[in-house]
Amino acid sequence: MRNMKDIIQRVGWPRIIIGLFFVLLIVVSPFMGLKLTDVFSDVLRRWSMFGILILAMVPGVQSGIGLNFGVSLGIVAGLIGSTTAIELSFRHGTNRPWTDLGFSLLIAIPIAILLGFVYGLLLNRVKGSEMTVSTYVGFSAIAFANIVWLSLPFKSGTLVWPIAGEGMRNTINLEDSFGGLMSNPAVAQTHPTALRWMAFELGGVVIPLGVILFFLFLCLLMWLFLRSKTGIAMSAAGENTLFTRSNAINVDNMRILGTVLSTVLGAIGIIMYAQVFGFLQLYNAPLMMGFQCVAAILIGGATTRRASITNVILGALLFQGILTTSLPVIKKLMPSGSTLSEVLRIIISNGIILYALSKTRGGNQVEK
Amino acid sequence: MKNNNNHLDTAEHDTELLLTQKETGTQRVFSWLFENKVMLLFGALCIGAVLVSGNPMSFVVENIFIRFGRNGFTVMSLLIPVLAGMGLNFSIVIGAIAAQMGLFFAVDWGMTGLTGMLVAFAIATPLSVLFGFGVGRLFNKMKGAEMIAGLILGFFADGLYQLFFLYILGGVLPVKTNGLVIPGGVGIKNTIDLTGNMKYALDLVKLVDLILVLFIAIAVLAVIRIITELKNKRKFPLGPLVLLIASAVIYALTYIPAVERYLMTDRLPVVNAIEIGCVFIVFLSVWKFIKNKRTPDERFNPKRYIAWIVGALLLYAITYIPFIETIVTRSTIAVLPFALVAGLAVFNQAFLSTRLGQNMRTVGQSQVIANASGIHVDRVRILAMIISTVLASWGQLIYLQNLGTFATYGAHLQVGQFAIAALLVGGASVQKATNKQAITGVILFHTLFIVAPEAGKVLFDNAMIGEYFRVFISYGVIALALAMHAWQRKKKPELELPE
Numbered sequence: 001m002r003n004m005k006d007i008i009q010r011v012g013w014p015r016i017i018i019g020l021f022f023v024l025l026i027v028v029s030p031f032m033g034l035k036l037t038d039v040f041s042d043v044l045r046r047w048s049m050f051g052i053l054i055l056a057m058v059p060g061v062q063s064g065i066g067l068n069f070g071v072s073l074g075i076v077a078g079l080i081g082s083t084t085a086i087e088l089s090f091r092h093g094t095n096r097p098w099t100d101l102g103f104s105l106l107i108a109i110p111i112a113i114l115l116g117f118v119y120g121l122l123l124n125r126v127k128g129s130e131m132t133v134s135t136y137v138g139f140s141a142i143a144f145a146n147i148v149w150l151s152l153p154f155k156s157g158t159l160v161w162p163i164a165g166e167g168m169r170n171t172i173n174l175e176d177s178f179g180g181l182m183s184n185p186a187v188a189q190t191h192p193t194a195l196r197w198m199a200f201e202l203g204g205v206v207i208p209l210g211v212i213l214f215f216l217f218l219c220l221l222m223w224l225f226l227r228s229k230t231g232i233a234m235s236a237a238g239e240n241t242l243f244t245r246s247n248a249i250n251v252d253n254m255r256i257l258g259t260v261l262s263t264v265l266g267a268i269g270i271i272m273y274a275q276v277f278g279f280l281q282l283y284n285a286p287l288m289m290g291f292q293c294v295a296a297i298l299i300g301g302a303t304t305r306r307a308s309i310t311n312v313i314l315g316a317l318l319f320q321g322i323l324t325t326s327l328p329v330i331k332k333l334m335p336s337g338s339t340l341s342e343v344l345r346i347i348i349s350n351g352i353i354l355y356a357l358s359k360t361r362g363g364n365q366v367e368k
Numbered sequence: 369m370k371n372n373n374n375h376l377d378t379a380e381h382d383t384e385l386l387l388t389q390k391e392t393g394t395q396r397v398f399s400w401l402f403e404n405k406v407m408l409l410f411g412a413l414c415i416g417a418v419l420v421s422g423n424p425m426s427f428v429v430e431n432i433f434i435r436f437g438r439n440g441f442t443v444m445s446l447l448i449p450v451l452a453g454m455g456l457n458f459s460i461v462i463g464a465i466a467a468q469m470g471l472f473f474a475v476d477w478g479m480t481g482l483t484g485m486l487v488a489f490a491i492a493t494p495l496s497v498l499f500g501f502g503v504g505r506l507f508n509k510m511k512g513a514e515m516i517a518g519l520i521l522g523f524f525a526d527g528l529y530q531l532f533f534l535y536i537l538g539g540v541l542p543v544k545t546n547g548l549v550i551p552g553g554v555g556i557k558n559t560i561d562l563t564g565n566m567k568y569a570l571d572l573v574k575l576v577d578l579i580l581v582l583f584i585a586i587a588v589l590a591v592i593r594i595i596t597e598l599k600n601k602r603k604f605p606l607g608p609l610v611l612l613i614a615s616a617v618i619y620a621l622t623y624i625p626a627v628e629r630y631l632m633t634d635r636l637p638v639v640n641a642i643e644i645g646c647v648f649i650v651f652l653s654v655w656k657f658i659k660n661k662r663t664p665d666e667r668f669n670p671k672r673y674i675a676w677i678v679g680a681l682l683l684y685a686i687t688y689i690p691f692i693e694t695i696v697t698r699s700t701i702a703v704l705p706f707a708l709v710a711g712l713a714v715f716n717q718a719f720l721s722t723r724l725g726q727n728m729r730t731v732g733q734s735q736v737i738a739n740a741s742g743i744h745v746d747r748v749r750i751l752a753m754i755i756s757t758v759l760a761s762w763g764q765l766i767y768l769q770n771l772g773t774f775a776t777y778g779a780h781l782q783v784g785q786f787a788i789a790a791l792l793v794g795g796a797s798v799q800k801a802t803n804k805q806a807i808t809g810v811i812l813f814h815t816l817f818i819v820a821p822e823a824g825k826v827l828f829d830n831a832m833i834g835e836y837f838r839v840f841i842s843y844g845v846i847a848l849a850l851a852m853h854a855w856q857r858k859k860k861p862e863l864e865l866p867e
Contacts, residue, residue: 126854131516133854136847143840150833167830291523334554339534346527353520358509 011301014355018299018318018348025325032332037204039325045183046320048208049276050296051215053269053289054316056262057297058222061307062231063258064238064251065123067298067353069290070134073115074266076145081108082271082280083152083159083168086177090156101178101275108267116263120256131304135290142287149282172280179278182210211276218265223309225261234258238305295319295349298356322348406849407795407808413841414815421822425691428818430699433638435814437571437705438770442763443787443806444712445756448719450801452752453732456788456846458518459503459753462525463760464780466496470761471768472533472776475560476544485569485769492761499525500757504750511735515798515850522784533776560774567772570765571702576622576631578707583619587612635700639687642696646680653677705766712759713803728752732799763787789813789842798853816841 008016029039053071060068085103089096119137126133149168154160158176159168173179180187181198185206188199198210225231236244237254244251270289274280297307300315327341334340401408418428442460449457470492474484503521510517534555543549543556550557590612597608622631630640653673660668687696719725731738731748738745764783768774791801794809816838824834 122851126851128512129515129850129854131513132519133847133850135516135519136843136850140840140843140847143836143843146836147833147840150830150836151828167832288523291520334535339530343527343530343534346523347531350520350524350527354506354517354524357513357517357520358506 014352015299015301015318018322022318022321022325025322025329029325029329032329034328034332035204039328041204041206042324043317043321044212045206045208045276046324047316048183048211048215049273050269050293050320051312051316052218052265052272053293054296054300055215055218055222055309055312056265056269057293057302058226058307058309058312059234059258059261059265061297061302061304062226062235062238063255063261064241064305065120065130065134065255065259065262066304067131067294067356068134068259068262068266069131069294070119070138070141071262071266071269071290071293072138072286073119073141074112074263075270075286075289076141077112077115077263078104078108078267078270078274079145079280079282079286080111080148081105081267082178082274083154083172083282086159086172087154087156089177090158097178097181101181101271104178104271105268108271109264112264112267113260116260117256119263120259123259124252124255138290139287142284146283168282170281170283170285172282174274174278174280178275181275182214183208183276184278208276211272214272218268219309219312226309230257291353292319292345292349295352298352299348302356303359304356319349404795406793406845407805407812410793410812410816410845414812414819417816417819417823420826421819422826423819423822426695426698428815429638429695431818432811432815433699433701434770435817436810437702437709438767439763439787439790439814440709440807440810441705441712441766442760442783443790443810444709444716444803445759445763446787446791447716447801447803447806448728448759449752449756450796450799451720451725451732452728452749453735453799454507454749454752455515455798456518456791457753457756457760458515458784458788459521459525460756460760460763460787461522461780461784462499462503463496463757464764464783465525465529466499466757467492467761467764467768468529468774468776468780469495469532471566471765471774472537472548472556472560475562475565475774476548478545480565481569482573484566485765488566488765489762492765493758496757496761497754500754501750503757504753507753508746508749519784526781529780530777556776558776560776562769562772562774566769568702569769570704570708571770572634573704574632574634575636575703576628578703579619579622579631583615586615590615634703636703636706637697638699638701639693639696641701641706642683642687646684649680650677702770705770708762708766713807716803724748724751785846786813786842789845792845792849797849813842 026036026039030036053075056071056074057068060066060071082100082104084107085100088103089100122137123130123134150166152168153166154168159172161167161169182188183199185199185201188196188210191198199206199208201207226235233244233249234254234257236247237249237251238258241251244254270286296315296319297311298315299319300311300313302308302311302315323341323345326344330340330344418425442464445460445463446457449455467488470488470490473491474488477487479487503518506521507514507517537543537554537556538549539554548556548560590608593608594612621627636644653676656668656673657670660670686692720729727738727743727748728751730741730743731745735745738748760783764780768779771779790809790813791806792809793813794805794807796802796805796809820834820838821831822834824837825831828834
């Protein structure tokens with residue numbers, strides 16, 4: 001009995017409830033006339049799609065800046081990178097998916113580093129209220145990017161509104177670019193034989209192996225980094241400022257490092273997201289994306305002070321799993337309830353963030 | 369950190385005193401400029417945008433008055449939580465949700481006009497008391513993180529609200545009016561048109577009715593006071609009696625045909641409002657002089673009231689300049705919403721001098737001190753949230769009846785965002801916000817709202833850029849204010865280290 005209590009304590013009620021709900025949805029879906037293979041395909045797809053964006057939370061939390069709602073900065077960098085890459089290949093006249101993807105990352109990462117650095121400097125000035133500030137920095141970044149999308153002098157037909165001839169579209173189709181490159185079996189068929197493993201069907205389940213491997217590879221890198229000397233120093237900075245300072249580690253620099261890493265991962269994350277999704281979403285679409293990432297890693301078991309790779313993988317699976325499986329089930333249950341899944345997402349994601357906030361700063365506990 | 373707060377406050381106070389002693393005229397001007405930098409910067413931006421947009425001045429002013437009546441109340445509902453040290457109350461979204469539930473049921477039951485509005489108020493108020501209580505309880509669990517919690521709570525509540533309006537209404541709970549339900553499904557339509565039932569229900573209240581209600585309220589209060597004083601058999605209650613007679617005389621004046629015609633309107637031209645305001649200020653100042661003659665007060669500063677009188681006369685004189693005259697005669701204000709905003713301003717001010725208000729201020733400055741002096745900190749904080757939520761719900765009702773269309777799933781989303789941005793633009797901070805800042809903020813913020821699309825069109829040949837710039841400003845100003853607040857709070861302990 002005591003053992004049971006301990007386990008519940010460790011796993012935490014929200015995760016148990018959400019986990020059971022997820023299992024229930026999967027069990028129920030065959031009875032609702034849904035193919036289990038489709039369900040698994042969708043879950044795998046969404047899991048690999050969001051994985052890196054959720055991984056971007058880890059360095060932020062570990063370095064002590066808390067839940068990085070401002071990951072939108074990284075997202076904006078990623079979007080700038082990919083739109084520029086598409087425009088570049090348009091100017092050269094050919095569609096070259098792999099170069100598009102490469103250039104997207106190549107352009108996005110330096111921008112993300114720069115933005116992350118400045119953002120880190122700001123966050124060092126506002127210790128103790130990073131989350132409120134970062135939320136609004138994220139919002140302002142998206143709002144500012146809206147102006148950028150309207151005024152960048154791009155000419156490519158896939159990017160720009162066809163009639164006006166200027167200002168970028170809301171959603172940009174990546175069919176001719178890097179859409180589905182590492183995740184869509186149909187696209188993978190066109191690759192050279194050596195690369196066909198990137199996406200395939202196995203017994204009816206679509207496995208986007210390329211994206212999954214890339215995600216797991218980044219997870220591994222992060223895992224290794226967190227065990228390196230710098231990584232440990234960074235985690236220490238997040239854990240105990242005084243102790244870290246007494247060990248001659250520059251806390252502020254470590255926090256900047258965490259912020260930069262988080263922003264860069266956000267940029268890579270949105271590019272991979274768009275790659276799996278097949279579309280780039282500009283304007284206000286990524287406004288609340290930071291909240292989804294925060295909710296996912298919290299469901300995975302992270303707190304505002306600690307987060308691990310396991311939290312990322314588990315959180316992405318549970319959060320995205322529930323959203324993907326609940327949608328078809330709800331549709332079968334009530335045909336008019338097409339938005340219920342969206343409503344559910346809002347309630348779950350914000351509910352879990354509230355729960356985590358009340359846990360970390362509970363009672364009369366005064367921060368720091 | 370909280371323990372140090374007290375030392376910090378006293379230390380800060382000392383330096384302030386020193387500064388005021390040394391300060392010369394120019395220094396005072398500079399420090400005033402520095403304190404109001406956000407407001408001044410934004411004012412400059414507004415003036416620039418107005419000039420660039422090429423919108424006629426009368427159009428801008430007219431719209432400012434419309435939007436002030438619409439949004440002023442909500443912005444002012446933010447002041448009390450700031451006083452209680454709970455920062456900017458992002459969770460006023462929840463008050464707006466309560467208001468919308470009230471309004472929905474009023475529409476559903478087929479209510480119209482002022483009755484409908486009163487029903488909406490009657491439903492929204494208890495709901496928002498309940499919600500405010502819940503929010504307060506929750507915030508007490510997250511002291512120091514109220515703002516982020518309020519923000520998330522707003523989104524969370526939005527989810528529950530959507531669940532309620534999309535699936536429970538029409539699904540579980542029956543809806544009377546068929547036209548409100550999504551055709552062929554459950555849930556409520558995207559927009560509810562208020563034209564013909566609740567649109568302008570409050571705006572159309574006539575000045576004369578307002579005076580009647582005020583007269584009845586004053587009379588009832590005065591009679592009650594006279595009766596209680598007579599019962600207690602103290603000296604004869606002269607004050608209330610004078611008040612009663614004076615208000616009766618004023619009310620009787622409204623029956624003079626000329627005056628009645630003047631008051632039969634629901635929309636007061638701004639020029640008349642200025643006249644009334646000037647007369648009121650002059651009377652008030654004269655009254656203060658008389659009062660001072662009877663019971664001299666050391667703190668009485670005659671210069672201040674003379675300045676007021678001169679200012680009022682100048683303001684009145686300005687309305688005779690032809691350019692301004694056309695503007696102020698053309699723009700009108702809705703009587704009741706403006707009276708409500710003014711009433712709330714008076715309430716906020718009067719609240720400060722009540723016992724509860726003082727307790728709230730103490731809690732806001734230091735919870736430890738408040739606790740030590742026997743104030744029930746948690747209860748005071750909950751009360752602050754309840755008051756703010758109720759006021760926000762009233763504000764939302766005023767907003768919706770003026771707008772005339774009720775976007776079921778969108779009307780509440782940006783309430784907190786815009787109200788807080790407006791307050792901050794007025795020069796308020798996370799720790800200090802006043803009526804004056806709220807009023808300036810609403811005017812400046814909405815000026816930009818009005819002219820931004822046109823200005824964007826002129827500057828960038830694209831109205832959308834102006835639109836997005838406006839959104840960027842509203843987010844950016846909050847980010848900036850929060851960052852500056854956190855920065856200052858971080859600086860203070862470092863300054864104190866030598867001590």
